[in-house]
Amino acid sequence: MKDILILGAGTAGTMMANKLRNTLEYDEWRITIVDQYKTHYYQPGFLFIPFGIYNKQDVIKPKSNFIPPGVKLIYSEIDKIEGENNKVYLQEGRVLNYDFLIIATGTQTCPEETPGLKDKLWYKDIFDFYTIEGSIALQKHLKDWKGGKLVMCISELPYKCPVAPIEFVCLAEAYFAKKGMRDKVDITYVTPMPGAFTKPVATKMLSELLTEKNIKVIPDFYLEKIDNDNKKLISYDELEIDFDLLTIVPVNMGSEMIERSGMGDDLNFVPTNKHTLQSDQFENIFVIGDAANIPTSKAGSVAHFASEILFDNLMSAIEGRPLLAKFDGHANCYIETGYGKGALIDFNYDTEPLPGTFPLPGIGPFGLLKNTKINHYGKVIFRWIYWHILLKGKEMPIEADMTMAGKKRVTV
Amino acid sequence: MTQITIAGQSVDLTDEGYLTDASQWNKEVAVELAKTEGFELGDDHFKVLDFLRDAHAKGETLTIRKVGKSGIVDIKGLYKLFPGGPLKFSSKFAGIPKPTSCV
Ligand SMILES: Cc1cc2nc3c(=O)[nH]c(=O)nc-3n(C[C@H](O)[C@H](O)[C@H](O)COP(=O)(O)OP(=O)(O)OC[C@H]3O[C@@H](n4cnc5c(N)ncnc54)[C@H](O)[C@@H]3O)c2cc1C
Numbered sequence: 192m193k194d195i196l197i198l199g200a201g202t203a204g205t206m207m208a209n210k211l212r213n214t215l216e217y218d219e220w221r222i223t224i225v226d227q228y229k230t231h232y233y234q235p236g237f238l239f240i241p242f243g244i245y246n247k248q249d250v251i252k253p254k255s256n257f258i259p260p261g262v263k264l265i266y267s268e269i270d271k272i273e274g275e276n277n278k279v280y281l282q283e284g285r286v287l288n289y290d291f292l293i294i295a296t297g298t299q300t301c302p303e304e305t306p307g308l309k310d311k312l313w314y315k316d317i318f319d320f321y322t323i324e325g326s327i328a329l330q331k332h333l334k335d336w337k338g339g340k341l342v343m344c345i346s347e348l349p350y351k352c353p354v355a356p357i358e359f360v361c362l363a364e365a366y367f368a369k370k371g372m373r374d375k376v377d378i379t380y381v382t383p384m385p386g387a388f389t390k391p392v393a394t395k396m397l398s399e400l401l402t403e404k405n406i407k408v409i410p411d412f413y414l415e416k417i418d419n420d421n422k423k424l425i426s427y428d429e430l431e432i433d434f435d436l437l438t439i440v441p442v443n444m445g446s447e448m449i450e451r452s453g454m455g456d457d458l459n460f461v462p463t464n465k466h467t468l469q470s471d472q473f474e475n476i477f478v479i480g481d482a483a484n485i486p487t488s489k490a491g492s493v494a495h496f497a498s499e500i501l502f503d504n505l506m507s508a509i510e511g512r513p514l515l516a517k518f519d520g521h522a523n524c525y526i527e528t529g530y531g532k533g534a535l536i537d538f539n540y541d542t543e544p545l546p547g548t549f550p551l552p553g554i555g556p557f558g559l560l561k562n563t564k565i566n567h568y569g570k571v572i573f574r575w576i577y578w579h580i581l582l583k584g585k586e587m588p589i590e591a592d593m594t595m596a597g598k599k600r601v602t603v
Numbered sequence: 604m605t606q607i608t609i610a611g612q613s614v615d616l617t618d619e620g621y622l623t624d625a626s627q628w629n630k631e632v633a634v635e636l637a638k639t640e641g642f643e644l645g646d647d648h649f650k651v652l653d654f655l656r657d658a659h660a661k662g663e664t665l666t667i668r669k670v671g672k673s674g675i676v677d678i679k680g681l682y683k684l685f686p687g688g689p690l691k692f693s694s695k696f697a698g699i700p701k702p703t704s705c706v
Pocket of ligand 1: 204233298322494523
């Protein structure tokens, strides 16, 4: 009997458990998955909670609903990996052996990394919407907020779902307009990047969108600390931004377990081959989802496309064949823009987001880099797809490799 | 891409002024590249450039945070040395590609 051990039963780990159990023989392979929590959160839904569009019950389900029979699910915090000896230590001293290991422990927010962030204004005038606690606290706060300077700040790169903060300001704009208080709210988007997004064509489209909505963008702002007494953001080069209400993406880091295992970079992400998804350090360890340091977006859609490549390569590794499947960094993200509309971007390691139609060339129904009603429905349907198709590791009608069909090559 | 001669050496630059081949770099090239952006390089600058070149040669991805943890200079100090875009400018003068930490 051989063992495949999966660390983390979030989006990526759950998908892999399903794919592998559907294929591997029960009498040859034992599959085990470990997570510290019993609840699976639909994280993309956190974005909608502050505005009362979703509530807690819309984004939670028991993890066990998604782990197939024949996969052993262990609830425990993982202490560390000992790659040299093919062992994983759990919190209560329990030890698990493996033949192959899949790391899928994701990324988490670390407000402690920024001086003054988790201080007296935390969850009073400063909120995150990357956790269930933060998004619910923010919903309560917004209900009777009287207006003022709303600042959305990104602390550090990389962070998961790079478009979520843009969606947040767009939804906030529409929320205040609907409440008849848009004129009382000044919205500013603060980012360490040189523009609203990194790649030129998408940045142009998104910047125009923000300008149209009267949302100010402050680029190249690298947050050092927060002055709680004067309600200011202060950057390393000593620029200051005033706020009345601050929504923030705290520094994102991989699990501390990765650090304890000596397997991470300076943000606890695991150095990973960006094409094969094998860890740089150990041949029998693979990494998927937000936990990997690969240069593409940290998003559920990326984990989905990567899961097909990882599956192929793991099968090859099991049979001692070379790892031929190559991940291209494919990402596909719906961007909520408010007023029942949305935009869509589709890109990979080499091709930046371009305009066009998706998934069918010339037909769509979705418009790439366009602000349309149908794209909004794409996002709405995504939640259903996430619970019923994505997590279960079922086939989706979209290829893992990005395609140029339907895209127009343009430059700024 | 353009080819120009700096300090007697022919170097290839991207449209944004980054060297396309890190091996075409030497100290004089760094000094001249820095001048075009209005910087005068001293020892403290070169310590950062050496660190960046080493890290790049090892295939590491570079972030401001990583330079800040290098023990050579903290993040504030890095901003003082290369105001207006610490990693952008330091990478350019170190002859390594424009940082792509952002996706
Ligand atoms: C506000 C927001 C909006 C988003 N919107 C979108 C979107 O529109 N589209 C999209 O594609 N993606 C979106 N995402 C991103 C998406 O949710 C993540 O990229 C995806 O969930 C990553 O999957 P993962 O399996 O790598 O990590 P996760 O799903 O986070 O799972 C990691 C798991 O590992 C467990 N774990 C970690 N460390 C330990 C330990 N030491 N011991 C035990 N267990 C541990 C955790 O408990 C967790 O269950 C959004 C995210 C946020 C926060």
